Amino acid sequence: MDLKVSDSNLKWYPVYTQPRAEKKAYSALISKGIEAYLPLHRRLKQWSDRKKWVEEPLISSYLFVRIADHAQTEVLMTKGIARFIYFSGKITAMPDRQINELKLLMASALDMEVTEEDLQPGEKIKIKAGPLKGITGEIIAYRSQKQLLLRLENLGCSIIVNVAASLINRL
Known part of the structure; x- marks a missing residue:
């Protein structure tokens, strides 16, 4: 074909x-x-x-x-x-943007996890430095740490990545 x-x-x-x-x-x-x-x-x-x-x-x-x-x-x-x-x-x-961001996350060798929990949206942020520079997401309180949540729309799951607070800008 x-x-x-x-x-x-x-x-x-x-x-x-x-x-x-x-x-x-x-x-x-x-x-x-x-x-x-x-x-x-x-x-x-x-x-x-x-x-x-x-x-x-x-x-x-x-x-x-x-x-x-x-x-x-x-x-x-x-x-x-x-x-x-x-x-x-x-x-x-x-959107192509979501797949590109997922590829960037996978290439970054950061410690991450996938969760199917319904995490509540929080403050919107954008990463300003490091291997994930340019990715936007949401800050959430999860296991009492501040972490970046990159929500994959329409999939019913979220990817949680540890990111230093100094590497993010509020949107």
Whole structure:
């Protein structure tokens, strides 16, 4: 299937995968020529007999595809893909800015966590220095520390990153 269209017609869509099928679904999409993004983070896992560093998806059962509308069926026909994410009855598209910010976060090697808690919005900020310079977010009180919350709209999750207060500007 020829999925080449102008960049202006391409949008990022979050897709839900079968349980623990994120990496296989990602590989299958790439082999079909579909642009996909699967944010992975390294984690030390403990088994009864050993410890090992493994790469796991940052957000369980999610990955992102950048396609034109007409390619949605091809994505759904990919092994490991369960469905697109819907919001208000329509397939959810994400702004390029959010994917770029997520890629920047992943490249920054900061300690981060993903939470599905419904965190309340707070003061809007923008990071003024460091590897996350230019990213906007919200300050929240979480586990009694001030942290940056980067909310991924329409996904039902948030990414929390520790950022020094000296590196932020109020908006």
